[in-house]
Amino acid sequence: MIVLASSSPRRHLLLEMLGIDHEVIPADVPEIQEPGELPETMALRLACDKAQAVAATRSDVPVLAADTLVVVDEDILGKPSDVRDAERMLGRLSGRAHRVVTAVALTDTDGAVYERCDTTRVWFRDLTPEAIEAYVATGEPLDKAGSYGVQGYGAVLVERVEGDFFGVMGLPLRLVVELLEMAGHPYCFTR
Numbered sequence: 284m285i286v287l288a289s290s291s292p293r294r295h296l297l298l299e300m301l302g303i304d305h306e307v308i309p310a311d312v313p314e315i316q317e318p319g320e321l322p323e324t325m326a327l328r329l330a331c332d333k334a335q336a337v338a339a340t341r342s343d344v345p346v347l348a349a350d351t352l353v354v355v356d357e358d359i360l361g362k363p364s365d366v367r368d369a370e371r372m373l374g375r376l377s378g379r380a381h382r383v384v385t386a387v388a389l390t391d392t393d394g395a396v397y398e399r400c401d402t403t404r405v406w407f408r409d410l411t412p413e414a415i416e417a418y419v420a421t422g423e424p425l426d427k428a429g430s431y432g433v434q435g436y437g438a439v440l441v442e443r444v445e446g447d448f449f450g451v452m453g454l455p456l457r458l459v460v461e462l463l464e465m466a467g468h469p470y471c472f473t474r
Contacts, residue, residue: 285389285463288337288348293434294454298347301456302473310336310348314361322359323400326350326386331398338390345466346390351453353429355381360429369419369430370412373440376429378409383429385450389462397462401455403446405433410440 287294290309298305310333316325333348353360355375363369386400410418423437424430431437433444433451447455460470 284344285468286337286341286344286346288333288346291349291453293432293452294349297449297452297454297456298459301459301470303459303470305347306344308337308341308346310334312336314350316359322352322354322357322382322384323386323402325359326352326384327388327398327400330386330388331396334388334390334396342390342392342394345392345463345468347387347459347462348389349385349387349454351383351385351428351450353381353383355379355429362426362428363424363430366419366425369424370415372430373410373415373418373424374412376407376410376431376440377415378407380404380406381429383446383451385447385453385455387455387458387462389459389466391466391468395466397465399455399458399462401447401450401458403444403448403450405444405451406442407440408442414440 284304287305287307288310312332329350330348334346338346383403388398449456
């Protein structure tokens, strides 16, 4: 049993897919970039902060947290503030590559913190303004970093992915298993 320090339904479903018994307790941590902070450093810091914030109230079980950032031209594209912001972000991603940085952190019951970071490159197809507008009208991009969800309608925006697809979804599963093993909680395949 672990605690997932996230309100993301995708992360919850991915843990369920692996049969990892978990409870969901979202972390309330401001997602603000520090001056001069690199995306990888920011993602690791936020994942650790989220795990530790929840572990402060649930120290009896390991706590898993993650943070995902979409990076283009070294600019971090967060969740859009509105429809126009989503359209602007998608226009910026159209026809080019960007990075998706996902960090995971696990606090153990002894206070130890384990962390890892994954970077995946994603290439978007060329998108017409009409295609962007239609996608935004689905509502899917309005609560997602970079204004898209690769596991939903946003899959048709993507030309190719180089790296961990689950990292783009928000939880690189191989790193989750690695962290559990590091903490002495090896993953067991269940039926």
